[in-house]
Amino acid sequence: MKGLLKVFEAIRPSFEQGGKLRVFKPVFEALDEAFFAPSATTVTAPHVRDPLDVKRFMAMVVIALFPCVLAAFYFFGLRFAVMILVSYAAGGAVEVVFAMVRKENINEGFLVTGMLFPLILPPTLPLWMVGLGVAFGVFIGKELFGGTGRNVFNPALVGRCFLALAYPAKMSASWLGPGNGLTGRLFEYAGASAVDSLSSATPLAMAKQGQFIGLREMFLGNISGSAGETSAIAIILGGVFLLLTRVASWRTVASILGSFVLLAGALHYAQPGTFGPVLWHLCAGGLLFGAFFMATDPVTSPITNTGKWFYGIIIGSVTVLIRNFTGYVEGVTFAILLGNIVAPILDEIVVGVRIRRLRSEG
Amino acid sequence: MEVRVKGRFSFRGGVHPPEKKGLSCESSIQAGPAVKEVAILLSQHIGAACRPLVEKGAEVQAGQKIGDCDAFVSAPVHSPVAGKVKEVGLRSHAVLGRSPAVVIQAEVEAQPTRPSWEVNGDFDEGKYSSEQICEAVREAGIVGMGGAGFPTRVKIEPNPRMPKETMIINGCECEPYITCDYRMMLERTGQIVAGVKLARRASGCSRVIIAIEDNKPAAIEAMSAAVRASAKGDNIEVVAVKTKYPQGGERQLIEAVLKKNVPTGGIPPMIGVLVLNVATTAAIADAVVNKRPLTHRVVTVSGEVIARPGNYYVAIGTAVGDLMEFCGPVTQKSAKVVLGGPMMGLAIADLQMPITKASGAITVLTKGQIGRAKFARRQTACIRCGRCLEVCPENLNPTRIAHAVKSNLLDLAESYYINACTECGCCSYVCPANIEVTGYIKTGKIFLARQKKKMPQ
Numbered sequence: 001m002k003g004l005l006k007v008f009e010a011i012r013p014s015f016e017q018g019g020k021l022r023v024f025k026p027v028f029e030a031l032d033e034a035f036f037a038p039s040a041t042t043v044t045a046p047h048v049r050d051p052l053d054v055k056r057f058m059a060m061v062v063i064a065l066f067p068c069v070l071a072a073f074y075f076f077g078l079r080f081a082v083m084i085l086v087s088y089a090a091g092g093a094v095e096v097v098f099a100m101v102r103k104e105n106i107n108e109g110f111l112v113t114g115m116l117f118p119l120i121l122p123p124t125l126p127l128w129m130v131g132l133g134v135a136f137g138v139f140i141g142k143e144l145f146g147g148t149g150r151n152v153f154n155p156a157l158v159g160r161c162f163l164a165l166a167y168p169a170k171m172s173a174s175w176l177g178p179g180n181g182l183t184g185r186l187f188e189y190a191g192a193s194a195v196d197s198l199s200s201a202t203p204l205a206m207a208k209q210g211q212f213i214g215l216r217e218m219f220l221g222n223i224s225g226s227a228g229e230t231s232a233i234a235i236i237l238g239g240v241f242l243l244l245t246r247v248a249s250w251r252t253v254a255s256i257l258g259s260f261v262l263l264a265g266a267l268h269y270a271q272p273g274t275f276g277p278v279l280w281h282l283c284a285g286g287l288l289f290g291a292f293f294m295a296t297d298p299v300t301s302p303i304t305n306t307g308k309w310f311y312g313i314i315i316g317s318v319t320v321l322i323r324n325f326t327g328y329v330e331g332v333t334f335a336i337l338l339g340n341i342v343a344p345i346l347d348e349i350v351v352g353v354r355i356r357r358l359r360s361e362g
Numbered sequence: 363m364e365v366r367v368k369g370r371f372s373f374r375g376g377v378h379p380p381e382k383k384g385l386s387c388e389s390s391i392q393a394g395p396a397v398k399e400v401a402i403l404l405s406q407h408i409g410a411a412c413r414p415l416v417e418k419g420a421e422v423q424a425g426q427k428i429g430d431c432d433a434f435v436s437a438p439v440h441s442p443v444a445g446k447v448k449e450v451g452l453r454s455h456a457v458l459g460r461s462p463a464v465v466i467q468a469e470v471e472a473q474p475t476r477p478s479w480e481v482n483g484d485f486d487e488g489k490y491s492s493e494q495i496c497e498a499v500r501e502a503g504i505v506g507m508g509g510a511g512f513p514t515r516v517k518i519e520p521n522p523r524m525p526k527e528t529m530i531i532n533g534c535e536c537e538p539y540i541t542c543d544y545r546m547m548l549e550r551t552g553q554i555v556a557g558v559k560l561a562r563r564a565s566g567c568s569r570v571i572i573a574i575e576d577n578k579p580a581a582i583e584a585m586s587a588a589v590r591a592s593a594k595g596d597n598i599e600v601v602a603v604k605t606k607y608p609q610g611g612e613r614q615l616i617e618a619v620l621k622k623n624v625p626t627g628g629i630p631p632m633i634g635v636l637v638l639n640v641a642t643t644a645a646i647a648d649a650v651v652n653k654r655p656l657t658h659r660v661v662t663v664s665g666e667v668i669a670r671p672g673n674y675y676v677a678i679g680t681a682v683g684d685l686m687e688f689c690g691p692v693t694q695k696s697a698k699v700v701l702g703g704p705m706m707g708l709a710i711a712d713l714q715m716p717i718t719k720a721s722g723a724i725t726v727l728t729k730g731q732i733g734r735a736k737f738a739r740r741q742t743a744c745i746r747c748g749r750c751l752e753v754c755p756e757n758l759n760p761t762r763i764a765h766a767v768k769s770n771l772l773d774l775a776e777s778y779y780i781n782a783c784t785e786c787g788c789c790s791y792v793c794p795a796n797i798e799v800t801g802y803i804k805t806g807k808i809f810l811a812r813q814k815k816k817m818p819q
Binding site: 049146170303304305 | 379538553625626640700704705707709731732743748751757759761777778794796
């Protein structure tokens with residue numbers, strides 16, 4: 001490590017003001033910080049700080065995604081690894097270019113977006129679409145708004161939404177039957193032959209035709225669907241980790257799932273023939289993944305606790321409505337994006353009410 | 363430390379920084395360093411600064427009043443040693459910068475001796491009238507010793523417009539590292555109880571609650587026993603409160619114990635409450651019974667790099683550097699010297715800075731604790747995680763206030779109630795983006811005060 005530190009110190013001047021390579025300063029800083037912590041210290045009180053910083057915050061999410069990533073490898077094969085690589089490369093390029101233009105540091109937030117994105121895509125989607133989607137999401141969804149912390153919408157969902165609207169055929173037909181047995185599809189590069197994707201409609205699509213897949217399959221995940229969304233157990237494992245480390249807000253998760261269960265339950269109770277059972281709906285599609293990993297994105301959700309409750313209720317109920325009453329089979333993406341839109345308004349209302357109360361106190 | 367107590371009382375928000383009290387909590391109060399020279403700052407309290415009463419070259423006695431002021435919100439200062447006035451000049455002050463002080467050359471260089479005075483249980487405060495107590499407290503120059511330094515006389519004197527009913531004695535000591543109040547509660551229990559009774563008599567409060575955090579079971583035990591043993595102690599309760607920072611904040615303590623909220627921007631007497639620190643009550647007893655002014659106090663010197671961390675009885679006016687030197691050689695590893703605890707304390711640049719009546723601790727932090735090694739201390743963009751809102755004990759919106767100040771929108775900051783902030787530092791403590799939230803808020807408050815001409819430029 002000492003040697004490496006020397007190398008970094010030796011080449012540092014060329015990245016500083018006036019150096020030849022100063023354009024690449026963000027890249028250098030990112031590498032430097034990946035190996036060594038910066039030397040800055042606290043300036044004002046409090047003089048000690050909580051160990052959790054943004055880098056660690058984002059790292060927690062990536063760690064929490066591990067069960068889902070492993071499940072995706074198992075069910076959908078090695079092609080998923082390539083999707084992750086493409087996603088990181090394309091989105092990372094946009095991020096790095098913007099950091100260089102803005103002369104800012106590269107943000108860790110991208111590590112999460114780049115990992116989330118392939119997990120919410122159909123497993124045999126053409127790779128160029130993966131790259132285009134993530135680049136669009138990062139560029140339009142995040143950078144144009146001013147970068148990390150200023151985006152209104154979840155970048156990964158913006159990318160997915162764009163693909164769903166631009167290439168609806170591919171996005172609704174690139175499914176793949178999951179691997180089974182001891183090794184699953186671990187040693188296959190699936191998706192090469194078109195045969196795979198023919199007989200593999202997602203549970204929600206089949207439910208529109210009145211066919212319900214067994215709850216056990218839905219829970220374990222050997223069903224068709226987006227790469228990381230099929231296995232409820234893997235999502236819950238990672239999600240519980242996020243809640244325990246308090247990186248994700250339990251209020252958001254609880255209100256999404258709670259309102260979803262209530263509304264879906266009411267529908268099922270009223271007309272069991274038309275609307276699927278609650279537990280089944282809970283495990284189907286991207287609901288769990290969205291609730292634990294997408295809606296809890298701190299940047300795009302409200303900052304007030306009260307706001308988080310309402311935000312979750314909106315997402316949960318809109319998902320039920322889209323799933324059951326529109327032509328779309330799945331509505332989590334749209335529901336969360338809708339939640340993102342109202343998040344700042346919810347904050348304004350909550351803060352406004354609080355201030356009015358203070359003012360009335362005198 | 364076998365007693366396990368569970369505090370029931372708590373408040374909304376707050377954080378749990380590592381307590382680090384183990385470094386000094388077992389060390390009993392010892393005599394501090396012998397002083398050659400003391401510098402008594404003329405402004406050691408909130409309110410008007412004192413005028414010096416002595417001139418250069420004058421001989422002073424130990425306990426002699428050397429600075430006073432006619433303003434109501436003020437407290438006189440006294441010399442802790444007998445000696446000669448070397449100069450009336452400028453010395454560093456943690457908040458005010460260079461500030462006038464009386465520098466006294468001690469006649470003999472001796473360690474301060476703690477007067478051995480212990481009150482027994484049947485201490486009767488009845489022989490002192492309320493006026494007598496208030497006058498003695500003022501003459502002794504007693505101010506809040508928990509950190510703020512508000513003149514105690516102003517607090518305890520009965521005010522017909524805001525009658526006080528409940529008195530809370532603050533033994534929380536929620537800041538990490540600090541243990542001086544804890545040791546006071548163990549070693550000066552009787553004196554504290556006597557002071558509590560005197561303060562009760564002076565203020566006319568009918569109910570007294572001594573609140574101690576549940577990480578100090580020995581103190582809770584000692585105080586309860588002393589209260590039980592004392593005559594007329596039946597309306598004094600000792601309660602355990604949850605260990606959480608900032609439990610010792612006046613407003614938080616009232617919320618926790620009484621479930622009442624002090625109006626935003628208001629003060630405790632508005633709801634009939636008086637809050638006193640335990641060390642202050644001990645000083646009251648000393649002032650009233652022994653007519654001894656506040657010239658010495660217990661200071662905790664702590665930190666991983668301090669060779670002999672502990673609680674020292676020192677003369678007010680002793681230089682911070684001398685006290686640190688007394689606790690072992692100051693090594694290269696110490697990166698930051700903080701007057702007070704690490705959460706709300708002030709980092710100081712001048713080791714010649716004198717100890718004041720309100721300085722309860724000197725905390726020495728290493729580079730590892732304040733930056734490098736473990737964590738990046740680089741400010742990044744706000745990720746809107748909402749942690750600062752969750753921990754804010756005042757239920758404010760710290761990030762919005764900070765951003766308003768950053769963009770120079772002071773009106774907006776004011777509309778978010780920037781002045782209700784108690785500067786406890788919880789928001790900066792939790793911020794994953796390392797934004798100096800509290801720092802911005804403090805700056806904003808100063809700007810606002812200047813705008814309204816309440817503070818000199």
